[in-house]
Amino acid sequence: MAPRKQQEIFDATLALLARRGYESLTIEGVAELSGVNKTTIYRWWPSKPALLAAALMEADALAFDPPDTGTLRGDLEALVEGVIALLTSPPSSDIAVAALGAAVHHPELNIGAFFADRFAREQEIFERARSRGEPAATADPLMVLDLLAGAVWVRAIFRGAAGGGRLRQAGGLCRPRRGGRRRRGRQRRRGRRRRGRRRRRGRRRSEDGQRRGGGQRRRGVTPWRGDP
Missing domain, CATH: 1.10.357.10 (Tetracycline Repressor, domain 2)
Structure with a gap:
């Protein structure tokens, strides 16, 4: 089939689809609008779904x-x-x-x-x-x-x-967001500060425990460690 005639069939198919919807799309309607005999259309595309699928992929309107x-x-x-x-x-x-x-x-x-x-x-x-x-x-x-x-x-x-x-x-x-590197840098710095605070709190707890234990030993009191 000549490319020009094929495009006329595809254009008619898509125009009727947009105007009437798939339910009302018919090979006869495409033949009438395109001016191509319906037997010719059936020879190349045996069904309405086949014709529409070809039109969607090959029509100039959707190039x-x-x-x-x-x-x-x-x-x-x-x-x-x-x-x-x-x-x-x-x-x-x-x-x-x-x-x-x-x-x-x-x-x-x-x-x-x-x-x-x-x-x-x-x-x-x-x-x-x-x-x-x-x-x-x-x-x-x-x-x-x-x-x-x-x-x-x-x-x-x-x-x-x-x-x-x-x-x-x-x-x-x-598109990459502007300032993305700066934001990631701030996030890393906040993470380091949080980890630093947790380490300092842990050290303080450890030092407090050591001081309490040392004071009990100086007073002659043995810290309780549970049952033997």
Whole structure:
């Protein structure tokens, strides 16, 4: 199939998904909107879930290229910006919400393939970081990406924080906090002071016990040490 015709089918699929929801999405509706015969669509994608899965991964509306800013931190920040745009800018935001809702009730949709495809392409960020020798590149890529993207998804979809400013706070997860070294230094100093106070209290108790024992011996009293 010609790439242009394929994109028309995918665009029609995602437009109907966002407009009507998964339940009302039909191959016949896609054929009518795209101008492609439904038998042609069935020849390439035998079912509605197969068509939607292909559209989610290959449609230009959800196109994704891993950022390359020269640093892991910059790449992660750019990645967060991309997720924010995906979830807050129509039509991609409407498509994402509709697809997520459909995946909850229709496991045959296999939305996991979409995220697996994204993760496979996002790993390039960490591969480049490792080649540059960045220490943070040793972190678990899946864990890092889940934390960053998950924070944006929760705020945008489940909490309805559509404001870009508030969503961008999630990007702070990949930024080192200012003054972190100073805070860690203060914590270490407080810990040393606490340990020093405990040692001094222990020495004072020991010295007090020795003085009490010495005074009893000078008065001719043997300190009681329990039954023999």
